[in-house]
Amino acid sequence: MKLYQDYKDHADFLTIYIREAHPTDEWRMKSNEKDKDDVCYVQPKTLEQRVAIANDFTKRFKYGLPFGVDEMSNAANDAYAAWPERLYIIDENGRITYKGGNGPFKYDPKEVRAWLAQKFGEVKHEDNTKTAMVRPEAMETVSKTP
Amino acid sequence: MLKWMAIGLGVLVVAVYVALSIMAGGPKDALQMVRFALPHMHRGNLHVGDHAPDVTLVSLDGGSFQLRDHLQGKPLVLVFGSFT
Numbered sequence: 462m463k464l465y466q467d468y469k470d471h472a473d474f475l476t477i478y479i480r481e482a483h484p485t486d487e488w489r490m491k492s493n494e495k496d497k498d499d500v501c502y503v504q505p506k507t508l509e510q511r512v513a514i515a516n517d518f519t520k521r522f523k524y525g526l527p528f529g530v531d532e533m534s535n536a537a538n539d540a541y542a543a544w545p546e547r548l549y550i551i552d553e554n555g556r557i558t559y560k561g562g563n564g565p566f567k568y569d570p571k572e573v574r575a576w577l578a579q580k581f582g583e584v585k586h587e588d589n590t591k592t593a594m595v596r597p598e599a600m601e602t603v604s605k606t607p
Numbered sequence: 608m609l610k611w612m613a614i615g616l617g618v619l620v621v622a623v624y625v626a627l628s629i630m631a632g633g634p635k636d637a638l639q640m641v642r643f644a645l646p647h648m649h650r651g652n653l654h655v656g657d658h659a660p661d662v663t664l665v666s667l668d669g670g671s672f673q674l675r676d677h678l679q680g681k682p683l684v685l686v687f688g689s690f691t
Binding site: 464468471472473474475476477478479480481482483484487488489490500502508512514515516517518519526527528529530531532536537538540541542543544545546547548549550551552553555556557558559560563564573577580 | 636639640642643644647648649650651652653654655656657658659660662663664665666667669672674675677678679680681682683684685686687688689690691
């Protein structure tokens, strides 16, 4: 959300909600249980169920980013190999200019921040958050972008 | 010879299971990870420089739109994920 607030005047953001990573009827996580984070959902079998969970998410976290839900064919998930989580940046010409690693271990919003900082300038915060370096193989350099 | 190959294979299987257990957070999670997660995790065919595929998405009020509708002359950051 901080990233969105910092760069929303320079870049557009779109969250795409895909199939659940840890539903209760598949690989459930102890940390999701009711007495902890209370994120207990079965894998949606209908679009309505998936949209309902997505709505729960946006309401619970007051999530203000533009939002779209993947259809039950999982077309977006399959096209972008997104599961369980991934980040991309698409440039002004509709080409992929950054492809992040698969979550959870390689999912790194700092890389997106570094790309945006390289293009639009760094946004400093009071805690002096430093911009991370981006893995060279994950992106084109800004100088190569037409 | 075959005996040693079998032992070696057994050791390898145990080592892989231990590694998966560490990654997944426990032995039971390792089995669940193999069953439910690994089939869905892949690199995909997209590379930097490729055209971003257009897909149909559903808005929170149930309507539909195209991803390309959000390409409006600025870079577009896509954030894929789910609640769980």
